[in-house]
Every structure is written in structure tokens, then in C-alpha cells.
Amino acid sequence: MNSNNPDPHYREHLQAVAEALKALKTPLYIVTHVDPDGDAIGSSLGLARALKALGKEVIWIAEPPRYLRFLARDQELHPALQRVPEGATLLVLDSAEPGRVTGAPVEGRVINLDHHGTNPRFGDLWVVDPSKSATAQIVKDLIDLLGVRWTPEIATPVLTGLITDTGNFAFANTTPEVLHTAAELVGYGVELAELTDRLRWRPPEYFRALGQVMETVRFHFGGLLVTAHLPAGLEVEDSDDFVGQIRYAEGAQIAVFLRERPEGVKLSIRSRGGVSAQAVAVSLGGGGHVPAAGATLRAMGLEAAYLRLLPAVEAELRKAGYWAD
Numbered sequence: 001m002n003s004n005n006p007d008p009h010y011r012e013h014l015q016a017v018a019e020a021l022k023a024l025k026t027p028l029y030i031v032t033h034v035d036p037d038g039d040a041i042g043s044s045l046g047l048a049r050a051l052k053a054l055g056k057e058v059i060w061i062a063e064p065p066r067y068l069r070f071l072a073r074d075q076e077l078h079p080a081l082q083r084v085p086e087g088a089t090l091l092v093l094d095s096a097e098p099g100r101v102t103g104a105p106v107e108g109r110v111i112n113l114d115h116h117g118t119n120p121r122f123g124d125l126w127v128v129d130p131s132k133s134a135t136a137q138i139v140k141d142l143i144d145l146l147g148v149r150w151t152p153e154i155a156t157p158v159l160t161g162l163i164t165d166t167g168n169f170a171f172a173n174t175t176p177e178v179l180h181t182a183a184e185l186v187g188y189g190v191e192l193a194e195l196t197d198r199l200r201w202r203p204p205e206y207f208r209a210l211g212q213v214m215e216t217v218r219f220h221f222g223g224l225l226v227t228a229h230l231p232a233g234l235e236v237e238d239s240d241d242f243v244g245q246i247r248y249a250e251g252a253q254i255a256v257f258l259r260e261r262p263e264g265v266k267l268s269i270r271s272r273g274g275v276s277a278q279a280v281a282v283s284l285g286g287g288g289h290v291p292a293a294g295a296t297l298r299a300m301g302l303e304a305a306y307l308r309l310l311p312a313v314e315a316e317l318r319k320a321g322y323w324a325d
């Protein structure tokens with residue numbers, strides 16, 4: 001279930017979704033997961049625009065974080081729904097489980113498009129293919145099947161999903177397929193240099209916090225694990241980036257960034273070298289991909305979170321063979 005094996009029936013599943021969308025005569029609500037990343041926002045916005053171009057009544061419900069806000073126009077933003085109206089369809093993207101979905105309750109007729117291996121294949125129709133680098137790749141294939149004419153407005157958010165989920169085409173999920181798709185999307189008129197530049201903009205407080213976060217860097221287990229956290233009292237949007245900095249500590253097989261939130265401590269986990277960030281996240285009640293995952297430790301502070309985290313990482317390092325028992 002956690003493997004990256006392709007779905008052998010990918011084309012059939014995609015075809016079924018394309019036909020259902022083409023036949024749609026009632027409103028379609030498009031939602032994604034909490035704390036949306038570039039793939040969540042990009043894949044959902046790209047598909048929403050493509051379906052609008054087909055003349056469908058589409059309501060995109062998402063709250064882009066600050067660094068992704070530029071992708072959407074003001075009039076494209078819609079507030080969350082308490083209920084999905086009778087007869088409407090809910091399309092859920094990039095959400096590993098129904099409990100991660102935000103913006104609307106998962107009810108009524110549900111279509112589920114995702115690339116997380118742990119996705120339980122919920123919904124009436126689903127395309128879940130863990131071999132895809134991003135949900136945006138599935139959306140690209142779907143838009144092709146729908147026969148919508150590609151424009152820069154549709155291609156830009158879709159390419160954003162590919163860029164962010166592959167770490168600028170640098171992570172292990174950077175397949176020939178995703179590079180070909182990116183080339184094709186650039187060919188549809190995306191301003192690539194402008195897009196990648198814009199995706200890296202961060203507010204001044206981010207840079208002011210960076211120094212204080214780096215002072216919290218600690219190495220554990222002889223340097224196999226590197227951690228850092230957001231010091232109490234600091235408020236920074238887009239703090240997931242910090243794990244992207246510490247993950248390059250030489251010798252570290254796993255990196256974890258901790259951040260206190262009202263609901264608990266949020267962990268962003270990255271791994272390499274046969275160590276699974278996903279396994280650590282799942283053991284702590286979270287989820288994600290093998291090299292990049294996350295979890296929220298509810299109702300506790302930073303100190304307690306470190307005490308929960310360290311044995312979970314140690315168990316995974318042992319499983320991956322970093323200690324002889």
C-alpha cells in the first residue's frame with residue numbers, strides 16, 4: 001500500500017473521471033488538503049480553470065498560503081462550505097485521506113485524484129497513482145483527455161505542482177515523465193523564470209526568523225538525525241521551508257523541523273539513504289511520501305514532541321540498518 005507502484009489501470013480510471021466530468025450538468029466543488037502546498041493549490045486551480053474553459057460550473061475552494069497566493073485571481077477564491085449542496089459533486093485533490101480534506105465535508109458524489117500510496121481510494125471515482133511525481137501530473141493527463149486547449153493560465157498552476165513536489169526537479173521522484181511534462185507545459189507559454197523566482201519569495205520576517213531557527217539546530221544519533229524548531233513567540237508563514245535548509249546537513253539521513261501550533265506540534269520530516277520519513281510520520285499519526293512526510297502531535301508542547309519524536313526516528317533508523325542489534 002505504501003509502494004510507489006503505478007496503477008495498472010491508470011488510463012481506465014482517468015478515462016472514467018474524464019467522462020464523468022464531461023457529462024457533468026451540476027456544480028462541481030474542488031477542494032484539497034489542509035496546509036495546502038504547491039501541488040495542492042496548483043493541481044486544483046489548474047483543473048478548475050480547465051473545467052471552466054469546458055463551460056462547467058466550478059467552485060474552487062482553497063486558501064493558498066502567502067507564497068502561492070499570486071497564482072490565483074481574487075474572484076477565484078471562495079469560502080469553505082459547511083455542506084455540499086444536494087446533487088453537486090466534490091472533487092478532492094492531493095489528499096492522502098478524507099480526514100486531511102479541508103474546504104468542504106467529504107460527502108455526496110466524490111471524485112478523488114491523488115498520488116499518495118497511503119490513499120485508501122475513497123470516493124465514488126478515484127485515480128490514485130503513487131508512481132506520479134505530483135497530483136499535478138494526473139491533472140495534466142486528465143486535461144489532455146478532456147481535450148481542453150492549453151493556455152498559460154491553465155499550464156502555470158499545473159507546472160507549479162510539478163516544480164514544488166519535485167523540489168525544483170531535484171528529488172528522487174523527478175522521473176523522465178515529469179521532466180517531459182514540464183517541458184510540454186513550458187511550451188504552452190508558462191513564464192518559467194518568473195514562476196520559479198516568484199515561488200521563492202518570502203516575507204522579511206522569514207529572513208529575520210531564519211537566524212533564530214538555525215540556533216535551534218541539534219544533531220542526534222551521531223548526526224544521523226538533524227532537528228530544528230521555530231522558537232516560541234516567532235510567527236512565520238511558510239515555515240516548512242526550514243526543513244528544506246537543515247536537510248542538507250552532511251551525514252544526516254533524516255531531518256525534522258518542529259513548529260508549535262494551537263492544535264499541537266507540527267512536524268515536517270525529510271529523509272534519504274533508505275530511511276523512510278513516511279514510516280516515522282505514520283508511526284506518529286501522520287502521513288506523506290517516503291522521502292517527505294509530516295505529522296501533528298496533538299495537545300503537547302515542543303519538549304514533549306521531541307520526546308515522542310526521538311524514539312520514533314531511532315526505530316526507523318534501526319529498521320533501515322543504521323545500528324546492528
Ligand SMILES: [Mn+2]
Nearest residue numbers: 039094134135
Ligand atoms: Mn502532491
